[in-house]
Amino acid sequence: MKACKKNGQYLMIQMPEEIDHHQTVQIRQAADESILEDEVRDVIFDFGQTRMMDSSGIGIIMGRYRMISAFGGQVYIMNADTRIKKILFSAGIQKIAEFIN
């Protein structure tokens, strides 16, 4: 899976076109391996390709936030379209992650 791209201090996660429970289980596994093994500080979720998302997408962001915030890391969200943003905001993700574009 080409979901994870590591760039020095941060981990870039390329989110799929449709984010559901099945997809997030696999992304989570790959992401956590990378976070623990490479000791990355920050995590960036790239929603550039994402057109549909259910609440599993909220879970994966909150889970990574819990992992890395303990070590001073920060979660970023980039390229989220209006719909994805609306979903993320409705769950209060803006309180734990920074939106960049």
Place this chain on the structure above:
Amino acid sequence: MSIAAEKDCTEIYRTGDNRIQLRFLALSVNEALARTMAAAFLSELNPTLEEIADVKTAVSEAVTNAVIHGYGMEEWDGPTQARRKSAWIHMECGLSDNVFEVSIEDKGCGIPDIKTAMQPLYTSRPELERSGMGFSFMEAFMDEVKVESTFGEGTMVQMKKKIGIVEQMEEE
């Protein structure tokens, strides 16, 4: 509740409505299949991309609930093992005028307290990183959501959405 209940089709033919039924195993890989199927069925009403995404998200939530909570597919040695002998999920979609309706039914463990389960941010499985937003999203993206559940017997979620009427989104 009964999975794949035989329905009298006479009335459906008379009114010119349409219906499909889909039965699939409670596997997470089938979440995409179910919502794609619902979206394809819906396309007859010429929905907007937004409406398609709304329906897909809502169906995805309901099917995920059935897989994870109804049948407990994440824990193979758990108490739900007996239920896996018949771990089917039944989805039925219907079109009537410009209203799309879908019901998703499982014969899993059931919900002991529907009111609590439907509260935003409530989840019975925080360790699986469930956000507790499932029912909230179904309610946000569909016009009507009805949940029936019998503890120990199963759950049925029925949802309706009017297609073709663009509602003004609330800007926050």
